[in-house]
Amino acid sequence: MKPEQPKYRTSEEVDFVIIGSGAAGGILAKELSGNGFRVVVLEQGPYLTEKDFVHDEIKVFNQDLLTNHPQLQPNTFRRTPNEKAKPQRALVYGRLVGGTSVHFTANFWRFHEIDFTEHTRFGPAEGAAMADWPITYADLEPYYTKVEWEIGVSGQAGASPFDPPRSKPYPMPPLPVKAGGVLFERAARKLGWHPFPAPMAILSQPRPGRSACVNCGFCLGFGCEVGAKSSSLATAIRMAEKTGRCEIRPNSYVHRIELDANGRATGAVYFDEKRNVQRQKAKAVVVCANGAETPRLLLLSANKQFPNGLANSSGIVGKHLMLNSGGVVTGVFEHPLNDYKGFAVSRVLHDFYELDPEKLGFRGGGGLDARFDSTPISFALGSLPPGSPRWGTGFKDVLSHNFTRTLEIFCHGTSLPVENNSFSLDPDLKDAWGLPALRMTYKDHPDDLKLGAWLTARATELLDAAGAQKMWAPPVQEQQFAVHLLGTCRMGKDPKASVINSDHQTHDVKNLFLCDGSSLVTSGRGQPTMTIEALAFRAADRITSLAKRGELPA
Amino acid sequence: MKNTFTRREILSQGLAGMSAAWVSSHWPAMLSAAGHARQAAKGVGPAKFEFLYPEQAVEIEAISARIIPTTDTPGAREAGVVFFIDRALVTFAQDNQKVYAEGLSELRDHVREMFPGTEKFSAATLEQQDEILKSLDEQSSGGGGRSFRRRAAAQSFFETVRVHTVMGFLIDPDSDKHGNRDGVGWKVIGRDAEHMFQPPFGYYDKNYPGWQPDSAAADKTKS
Numbered sequence: 001m002k003p004e005q006p007k008y009r010t011s012e013e014v015d016f017v018i019i020g021s022g023a024a025g026g027i028l029a030k031e032l033s034g035n036g037f038r039v040v041v042l043e044q045g046p047y048l049t050e051k052d053f054v055h056d057e058i059k060v061f062n063q064d065l066l067t068n069h070p071q072l073q074p075n076t077f078r079r080t081p082n083e084k085a086k087p088q089r090a091l092v093y094g095r096l097v098g099g100t101s102v103h104f105t106a107n108f109w110r111f112h113e114i115d116f117t118e119h120t121r122f123g124p125a126e127g128a129a130m131a132d133w134p135i136t137y138a139d140l141e142p143y144y145t146k147v148e149w150e151i152g153v154s155g156q157a158g159a160s161p162f163d164p165p166r167s168k169p170y171p172m173p174p175l176p177v178k179a180g181g182v183l184f185e186r187a188a189r190k191l192g193w194h195p196f197p198a199p200m201a202i203l204s205q206p207r208p209g210r211s212a213c214v215n216c217g218f219c220l221g222f223g224c225e226v227g228a229k230s231s232s233l234a235t236a237i238r239m240a241e242k243t244g245r246c247e248i249r250p251n252s253y254v255h256r257i258e259l260d261a262n263g264r265a266t267g268a269v270y271f272d273e274k275r276n277v278q279r280q281k282a283k284a285v286v287v288c289a290n291g292a293e294t295p296r297l298l299l300l301s302a303n304k305q306f307p308n309g310l311a312n313s314s315g316i317v318g319k320h321l322m323l324n325s326g327g328v329v330t331g332v333f334e335h336p337l338n339d340y341k342g343f344a345v346s347r348v349l350h351d352f353y354e355l356d357p358e359k360l361g362f363r364g365g366g367g368l369d370a371r372f373d374s375t376p377i378s379f380a381l382g383s384l385p386p387g388s389p390r391w392g393t394g395f396k397d398v399l400s401h402n403f404t405r406t407l408e409i410f411c412h413g414t415s416l417p418v419e420n421n422s423f424s425l426d427p428d429l430k431d432a433w434g435l436p437a438l439r440m441t442y443k444d445h446p447d448d449l450k451l452g453a454w455l456t457a458r459a460t461e462l463l464d465a466a467g468a469q470k471m472w473a474p475p476v477q478e479q480q481f482a483v484h485l486l487g488t489c490r491m492g493k494d495p496k497a498s499v500i501n502s503d504h505q506t507h508d509v510k511n512l513f514l515c516d517g518s519s520l521v522t523s524g525r526g527q528p529t530m531t532i533e534a535l536a537f538r539a540a541d542r543i544t545s546l547a548k549r550g551e552l553p554a
Numbered sequence: 555m556k557n558t559f560t561r562r563e564i565l566s567q568g569l570a571g572m573s574a575a576w577v578s579s580h581w582p583a584m585l586s587a588a589g590h591a592r593q594a595a596k597g598v599g600p601a602k603f604e605f606l607y608p609e610q611a612v613e614i615e616a617i618s619a620r621i622i623p624t625t626d627t628p629g630a631r632e633a634g635v636v637f638f639i640d641r642a643l644v645t646f647a648q649d650n651q652k653v654y655a656e657g658l659s660e661l662r663d664h665v666r667e668m669f670p671g672t673e674k675f676s677a678a679t680l681e682q683q684d685e686i687l688k689s690l691d692e693q694s695s696g697g698g699g700r701s702f703r704r705r706a707a708a709q710s711f712f713e714t715v716r717v718h719t720v721m722g723f724l725i726d727p728d729s730d731k732h733g734n735r736d737g738v739g740w741k742v743i744g745r746d747a748e749h750m751f752q753p754p755f756g757y758y759d760k761n762y763p764g765w766q767p768d769s770a771a772a773d774k775t776k777s
């Protein structure tokens with residue numbers, strides 16, 4: 001049931017309009033409305049709820065029930081700025097109330113200290129725009145804890161010797177171990193590594209209105225029909241609605257932020273469900289549209305004062321895109337694991353989080369996890385060993401044997417921030433609303449590829465030690481597809497080298513704030529959502545104090 | 555992580571990439587297709603095909619039965635895949651009508667060419683059928699490309715039938731939108747029909763004693 005919401009008129013100047021209702025937007029909506037402000041959340045996608053979530057792979061993966069639609073919102077891709085970009089689906093994100101947090105894996109590692117200070121620690125890296133964050137892990141720690149307790153994260157404090165300091169344990173124990181997790185744990189220990197129960201944004205114990213995980217196995221890619229996955233939909237959005245001051249307005253596709261003569265944002269212009277243009281007035285604008293759509297919206301909002309895009313005096317809006325690097329190794333075991341039951345990941349290790357660049361010859365680090373996140377059709381079409389029969393008795397045999405016996409080791413690593421890697425507006429291609437489509441430019445930094453190959457070698461050792469009867473790893477290649485959308489409006493002290501300050505306020509427009517994956521200065525080692533949510537809790541505190549001190553233009 | 559082989563990519567684009575037509579938003583039709591397969595499967599009245607002529611349906615069923623054959627366990631035939639495909643072709647996979655119509659026509663010529671005197675695929679021996687499909691598969695895949703690679707929107711007849719057969723065999727049987735009659739596809743691959751499970755899940759976690767801190771946990775050796 002959706003609680004009663006206020007209905008604000010578009011002409012009514014609310015305190016905040018928030019664009020996007022995902023990991024960051026949901027939390028900002030909850031916090032700002034909870035702090036007494038009147039909030040309108042504009043979400044481009046529909047408002048679906050648990051009753052709409054099904055285990056149908058065709059509906060979810062082929063018809064994009066929960067995600068951006070490649071026909072309505074096509075995009076282009078190129079490797080370098082010298083190339084003409086070609087139409088090619090290059091990114092996926094959640095396009096509904098709750099955003100990508102509705103369908104994500106829910107791996108919820110915190111970033112470590114090194115992620116915030118890597119530049120100072122190791123110096124510049126050739127071909128990368130390394131920078132420290134203007135905040136540290138210690139600044140963010142209370143907000144990581146807030147995410148764990150308020151949104152709901154299961155895990156075991158102190159289980160990893162590499163974990164950064166924490167002020168409180170997890171609010172609930174880890175999810176049960178899966179057979180693949182047991183294999184991973186035993187093999188890793190044999191190798192002298194330190195596996196630990198995966199921190200997951202999935203409930204191991206029920207909370208009011210939400211069930212604990214029932215291990216249905218339709219997790220990554222799917223919405224959770226029992227509310228166990230701690231999406232913004234199942235958590236922050238509902239809390240925001242309960243304040244009575246927050247309106248969630250779905251099917252509202254924002255395409256412009258307007259400024260007044262004094263250079264202040266006056267609200268957001270959007271297409272409603274019938275494609276009529278609406279203008280929601282607000283005292284301040286918070287953009288949480290993700291690391292692709294946030295820079296796109298700023299570029300679409302170019303005006304006389306900001307001919308290169310709103311809040312883009314630095315010229316770096318959309319740049320320094322980071323996707324996270326990695327690799328995958330798959331193994332098949334003698335006995336059934338049945339890892340199709342349950343959530344995706346039950347064991348992780350962080351022994352390689354901080355590597356020595358001097359010794360290895362590349363920057364970065366990463367983590368490994370034990371994973372099975374396939375559903376039957378995707379497994380049959382995409383997860384059999386290379387060279388397997390594609391049809392016939394041989395196909396049926398390998399499919400029937402492997403489905404219950406397969407385990408994957410995923411490697412998650414850093415991407416270095418490269419200026420050319422970016423989201424920008426395609427000069428030719430338009431979306432179904434006639435707006436310039438996203439153009440992605442991406443070529444992995446050479447260190448990212450070296451790291452991916454190095455981690456893949458460790459994962460191979462692990463599967464070997466686990467006793468896999470057969471295993472294979474595709475070569476690590478340059479990426480052409482984005483899931484993690486990071487770094488495109490980076491945070492920093494210098495207005496010439498960053499888009500927002502540590503309060504998430506744009507350097508150029510004082511009542512315009514950005515908070516989502518675009519805010520990140522470094523990529524972490526994968527699993528960015530936990531950090532995006534911690535940033536959102538912190539941003540809400542900062543924005544609230546600015547507003548209460550009267551420092552936001554009214 | 556996301557190189558070109560990652561799960562996320564497979565999930566988000568691999569399937570969609572198989573057939574652009576499937577990407578079109580025709581979900582309610584999907585429900586209907588599944589219901590059709592179920593009704594036909596349950597023998598509630600005679601199966602009535604909506605797109606395929608009966609002789610075409612015989613051919614499609616014969617092809618799907620070689621893609622996932624009936625062995626000591628059920629195959630595409632028992633899962634009612636042909637009914638699933640027929641309904642799909644007048645609803646969410648309408649864009650594939652031409653691929654099927656032209657593909658079936660070319661198949662007939664191909665059968666005659668390879669096995670003179672044999673008029674249709676379903677009339678060939680099983681060995682001959684496999685030989686025919688093998689030649690189509692070689693034509694279509696360019697030598698066995700990986701199924702999770704992106705494909706052009708216009709994909710071959712054989713590849714389209716192959717993907718539709720796998721989908722019709724393995725789609726969730728508990729939802730009201732499936733082929734996979736009586737869940738036989740899931741039984742074949744060893745997936746229990748339920749949607750709620752309790753640990754232990756498999757062989758290796760049966761006697762797991764619970765997570766214990768590692769005795770060497772204090773050793774923070776960097777690599």
